[in-house]
Structure formats: structure tokens, C-alpha cells
Amino acid sequence: MDGWVGAWTGGRAAVHVGDVADFNAQFLAPGTDAAQRLRRLRQAHHYACLATCYSPEPALLVLPAEVAPEWTDWLARELVWGPVEVHSGVAPDRTVAEALAASPGLAARIADSGRPVIGWGRTPAQGDGPELAAVRRYESKAAAHDLFAALAPGHPGIRLPEQERPAGRRRAARRLTARALRGLTTVLKSPYGVGGYGTVVVEPADLFAAGGGRALLRRLTGAEILPREGELLLEEYVDPGPVARLRDLTYDALVGPDGTVHPVGAGVMDVAGTRYQGVTVGPGTVPQDAAGTARRFALAVGERLAADGYRGWYDVDFVTDRQRRLAPTEINLRLTGPAAAFVLAARLDRVRGPGHLVRTLDGMPLGARLAPSALHDHLERLRPRCARLGVTLLPLIPTACHEPEPAVGLALAGPDTEALDAAEALVAAANHGLARMFEALR
Template sequence: MRIRPARVGETALLNDLVMRSKAYWGYDEEFLAACRDELTIDAGDVTAGRVVVAEDGHGVRGVASLQGCAPEGELGLLFVDPEAIGTGVGRALYRHVLAMARELGFTRLRIEADPNAAPFYRATGARPAGTAPSGSVPGRALPVLEVALPVARGGWLDAWTGGRRAAHLGNVAEFQAQWGDPSEEARRAGSHYACLAAFASPDPAVLVLPRPVPRAWVELNAAQLAWDRVVVYDGLDDRAGLVAAVLARPALATHLRDSGLALLPWGRTRAFGRLTGEDLPSAALRYESKRAAHEVFVRLAPAHPRIAVPAQWPVPNRWAAARSVRARARRGHATIVKTEHGAGGSGTWLVDGHRVRLPRGPLLLEEVVLAGTPRDVTYDGVIGPGGEVHDVGVAVMDVKGTAYRGATVGPGVVPDPLAETASRFGHAVGGEIGATGYRGWFDVDFVTGGDGRLAPTEINLRLTGPSAAFMIKARLDRIRGGDHVVRTVDQVPLGARLPDDELIALLRRLCRRCAENGTVLVPTIPTAAYEPAPYLGVALAAHAIDGLDAAEALVRDAALDVGRMFSPPDGSAAPRRSSR
């Protein structure tokens, strides 16, 4: 199927399609006759260039139009051949009109919908905005919906992708291995987490992943996010790392280099530099170190009065750490213990009197900030090719103890004063990072103090969980309109171990149930559904944060309920399923 401008010579064909589509809802001839003049497309409409059609091998399958003058306009028509209803033609036309409106400078579209079509528009992101009298049938009221088309802020996306589709490389474990060989447990967890690399940009063309992933998972995400065809290379994991595995396959490496796509790794490594032919400067990853990050925080903080850097000091080993921690505990102080490197809370412990087994060291000790609300905040940015810093946004992270579990991004999530403070300081940190030669995605994590100031805690020179939320938001804002709130939940426990077919069936049911409530579900991590403690990762999007709360509760309950399928009627424990 392709979408193209309508032609003057096909107005009769289009008008016939419109009336057949209107009749699909069971209206009688008298009603259709009353609507005919209002729904007729004439040559002038087509000449204005705002009428488009969808066609395939069977001919024209749908028609849509845009009316009005920027900044506010109206979806004039959207009709689909009855034989093509339910095949995606309507969604494709709707998204095309939104894109056309955005390019022409529209910031809001009004939709006067047939009552039968209103659920379609609500499911694609439009919001109810009252009623209006019918222009054809006296006494009849039509539902009115609106869709906002916010003006894009900043050029972070072009700086990140170069304005191109991208190949995404999920080299999570390879990135972490630069600071020591990860344990088998950490490697396994990293290979699951690498699925988030599918969302390394809003519009992937190629995915390179360490574990085999269900093709139906990719297809489901393509449907939810209107991706074009995505090519998947998976199951490439080996002890040397994901990009090293690509380099060991010369044909694949050459294909990626010559594809014309932006090559986006989860994190930059020496191996990735060999793939792209661009050396990684020796100091580029300096601020991935928590010690070096603290030094730059201390240096920049005096120019930012709403920033309070927590005290940090090194100790040579875990015995020295234990002595310091006990001494502070006697004075009523808890302590954060950190290794110099670590992601997602790994290598970080909150020690408040409970027994904790620490690594040998050396270690960093840090004072605990008395937390305010929201507690954990992160700023994300992109350092462009010339070293310029582009602000992406500020998010709230879900952190339990010191373990990262997900993030929420979007309007109203972070109070404006906190967001402004985080952005100013994060932008300044980005300038320091760019001076090392680093280029790409980065973030700065904060804890909100009880006095309302922000305490910066670490820098990440790579993609992270919040980055996936920002990418999904950017895509949904584009294809659905509006200003979405997006939440990622990295581990939703499952009530049973699910093979791929059963997992995909569950995800499809959840996508439908969420859509009925005006929420978009994007499954992010499918590969852990057959672990001994099975789980899945999801992202949820809506136009208001309370919609996310309800959708998350629905997903969590339904995920746990799958265990009932394997429970015997007497309530005794179900036998463990055999492995695949």
C-alpha cells in the first residue's frame, strides 16, 4: 500500500468510495442522500493538494483530506473502502494527514466524527472535545475530537540519528565489560535488557541483538509504533561481545557499514569504533566513572545554587568501608557504598544497619541525601557531532533502594522548577563531557533533597531505560499527535513461564485491553518470559499520568493471572513445565 495525492480525474471514483464507506454503518438511502453534498469531493479540493488516497494492487482503498489554515485546521474526510476496513488503511491515512499537517505548521486538528468512527479516533490518540450539530441532518449531533500537534522542541533527534533511520546494536554486556568481566548472572541480565535497544531511536530499520527474539514481538511493536520494515539479526551473543560478534561476520559488518543507516550502539566501545572506522578517544568515557563524575559535579556546582553535591570519599577496600560505615551508623548516618563503575544500581548499596556483602574494593563512600519528592530524577541529552549539547528532557525514575526499575517521561511528570534545575546543570555537564571527545547519548542522575535542591549522583555515557521512554514518546507524538506521557516498567512478574507463542498471545490481549482504555502498550523485553523467575518489560503511553497508573495495574494483574492457566482445580501447585 502507498499513499499519494489524489488526482483530479478520479473524483467520481473517490465520491463513490466515500458513500459506500458511509453506508457501511447501516444508514438508509434517505440519510445518505442528505449527507451527499457535504461529503462530495470536487476538483477544487483535489487541486488544493490536501486530498490523499491510499492504494494497493486492488486500486484505491481509502481517501482523507486536510482543511483549514495553520495553526488550527480540521480533518475533512477519512473514509475507507468497506472491503479494506480493519486492514490498517484508516490508520495509515490518519497518520499521513497528521504528518502533513505538522509539516504545514498546524498545531491542532479538529475532527467532527461519525459516531461510529469516534472510537477509532480515540484509539489513535484524539481526545473528546464536545459535540457539534451535523451539517447535513437537522437535530443530529456529532462527537468532536481534537488532536494536538506540539511544535518540536530542540534538535536532539537529528543530532542523534542524523535525520536517518537507524541500525540499533544491543551491546549492553559488551559496554559493561570494559570495566571488568561481568558475572554470568550479570551477562544474562544484560542480554535481556539489550532488548531495549530496539528503542534506541524512534524508527529502527535494523536490530542487532544478543538473544533470539520472537519475530511476532517485532511485528507487534511495528504495529504499535508504525515502524516500517525492520530487519533483525539476533542470537549473536558470544563471550567477546555483540559488536565483536558482528565483526566476526564480515558480510554483516560490511552490510551495516554500507547501509546508509545511522549506527546506534547501546554504548560506545573500542569494537564499535572498529565497526564504524571512528576511534574512541582515550578520555571519551572518563565520566562513566562515579569518581570522575563527582569531581565534575563539585567543579560546576558553585554556578548552580539549586544543586547540592553530596560528599564522597574513597576507601581502599571493603574492610575500610565497613569501619567507616559502622562509625557513621553510630552517629545515626546511613551511607551509600559504590564501586567506580556499574549500571542500573549494580555496584551501589545503601547501608543503613543491615548486613551487606561488599566487593573487595577499592570503593567510594557517599553521604545519603534526605530524599524529597520526586526522589529520583534524570536528565537526558545528546552531544552532537560538533560537541554541541542538545537537551532531550527530564524524567522521574522508579528506584527501589538503589535498583532502577523504570522511568516516566512527559508533561507534568517533573515539577517545572526541578526540571529547569536539572536541565541547566545537565546541559553544563554535557559541555564538560563533549570536551573529552565523547559524542552521543548521556544522562545525569539526581536525588531530590528534602530542601528541594537536586543532588547529582552519577553520569551515564550510553543509552538507558529512560532513553527508551523518550524515543517511544517521540514516535507516538509524531504518529498519534498530542504530548504523551510514557512509562517504562522493566520487570513485570509473570505468574508462569511462557513459551514464545503463549507470550505473544498474552501481549496481544494486553495491547487490545489497553487500547480500549485509551492507552498504548509497547512490549519492550520479551526474552525473560521463560526464566525460572519469569518477567517481561513494557512501556505504557497515554495523554495523562492517571491513565498510566490504571494501565500498569491492569498489565501487572493480567501478567500474574497467567499462572492460573497451569493451576490444578484443587488449588495445589502446578507441575513445572518442561523446557523448550
């Protein structure tokens, strides 16, 4: 099998291990207390439901949170999977590695499956070595910026944001204040962070309203937007101008076992502030010129990663400026939210024919807290309504429906962005309407 699918699994059904929390744990900032650690672990366990999409076809799923069989049955039906062995609820309050260490039977089942085993990313549980060293190096937004600076001169259409690395937090606060006094917006970053954690856009008005740079940093750490300790990076805010539809782009690729870099594709991300919400991928989603620039630069990044020993999935994220140049912002050396969309598009193209656009919506708010069975019934009512728009509805993250701020992660697959827009609006309205439904029962 040619292309990235062949390099990823050889076209075989694989074992998918939902170890998002395990990957994230190695980058928790100094000073993270036990309560915050547990909150982040549970958030990651919801996101680990994307393990269904680690490759085009799972044979065995290991999920930290409990899921109902109706969920995987729905996906198996739409995506034409063979039998899937599901082990869920294995690690509600711990990492998957800890759960597998306490479950030798399940660990042996995975090891003896004879299938490719795919996790979210490289973790210490898989052993030390060049791959883990590359992950730890380039997941740093400082090291990634250094790599971008080395490559950018050879890539027309790439615009490198300036980055400062103040020595200590007091110096960072002073530099932040100085920039605000010049009227400059700053992207404030912790070197490590996922899903928008550890990154915040600071406008001058934000800093002045807080009472200065030091007061703002205290507020951001108190709100768990930034870690309490550690280095901070100050990066130039790249102004997209008045037309920002293509503001946040990503390019996904993978480094195969032999070190060959395989392109996957470009996507348009939905980012609220600095927090990733989802992505749209598929033919024509990203204009040809921008997609070509992103591809060339991302593959050059991949060549450097491969030379440093990395093997696996990665992406490069970009923002666009007023001249539609691409400014690279970070490298993710792991599976990503967009990876799930690319995997779904590849599977649907194979089983239904080419041309699918896929939009993932990782945390659509629900108007009320629901039991899993009620969420299933709600989505089942939406499924035929989406189908009338030519859109396939796929539930991806069903476990957050009973959180204090209930949400559901979905994918929509259809022929064009207009159909996806219509289906997204339909689902959002129905989700919001749940509040009125429950109010009527009072």
C-alpha cells in the same frame, strides 16, 4: 530536522546494534569470575532488546537474543516503522562484537547500509580515542562527583552529597562502621556499575545485624551486590523526607557530532532501593522548577563532556532532598533506560500527534514462566484492555519470560499519569494472575 532527533540521526532510519553487554564488559570489576561474567552477559542481552528504541525508527536490528517476528511486527505497527531487517540470536553466550567478528557478512551488511549505526555506548571495538577515554573517565562515580563539585556552586537548587574515598576495604569498613555509630545511613558504591549493581544503601541497622562493617562487606560481595575487589566510595544518603514521589529524577541529553549539546528531557525514575526499574517521561511529568534546574545542570555537564571529546547520548541522575533540591549522583555516558522512553515519546508524538506520556517498566514480574508465543498471547489479551484506558501497550523486553524469575519489559503510552497508573495496575494484576491460571491446570 531540528532538535535532538535531528542531531541524533538526521531524522533517518538507523541501524541499531544491541551491544549492551559489550559496553558493560569494559567495566567489570577485578575478580569477576567466569560464571558471574556469563550471568551479567545474559542479563545484558535481555536489556539489549531496548535496541528497538535506540532511535525513533530502526531499519536494521542486531539483537544478541532470539526474538520472534511477532514482537517486532507489533512495534512496527504501533510506531509506523518502515520495513525492519532483524538479525536476532546472533550472540546468546558472547558479546556482539565477538559475534560480528565471526559473521563478516553481517558486519559488512551493517557497514555498507549507508545509515547511521547506533549502539548502546562507546566500546573498545570501535577504536580508542577521546570519546572512549571520556566514557571511561566519567562513568566513574568518583570522577562524576568531582565534576559535579566543580559545577555545583554556579547552580542554585543543586545540592552536592558528600563523598568519601577510603584507602582500601578495611578502611572502608571502619568508616562505614563509624558512620553507622553516628546514626548515619550511607550509600556504598563501587566506582563503576550499571542498573544499580555496585550500589547499595546501608542503614545502621543493616550493619549492626551483619556484625559490623567487614562482615557486611563480605555479605554484599557474596551476594554479588558489590564487586569482590577494588575501590569503594562512601556517599552521604540524601533524605527525601516523607513525600518521595519525585525522589529519583533523570535528565537526558546528547552531544552531537560537532560538540553541540542538545537537551532531550527530564523524567521521573522508578528505583527500588538502588535498582532502576523504569521511568515516566512526557509533558508535566517533572515540575517546571525541578526540570529547569536539572536541565541547566545537565547541559553544563554536557559542555564539559563535549570539551573532553565525548560525543553521543548521556544522562545525569539526581535524587531530591527535603527542600526539593536536586543532588546529582551519577553520569551515564551511553544510551539509558530512560532514553528508550524519550525515543518512544518522540516517535508517537510524530505519528499520532503531540502530548504523549511514556512509562517504561523494564522488568515486570510474571506469575509463571512462559514460552515466547504464550507471552505474546498474554500481552495480546491485555492490549485492548489498555486501549480502553487510552493507553498503548508496547512490549520492549520479551526474552526474559522463561528465566527462573520470569519477567517482561513493557512501555505504556497515554495522555496522563492517571491513565498510565491504571494500565500499569491492570497489567501487574494480569501478570500475577498467570500463577493462578497454571495452578488451575495441575
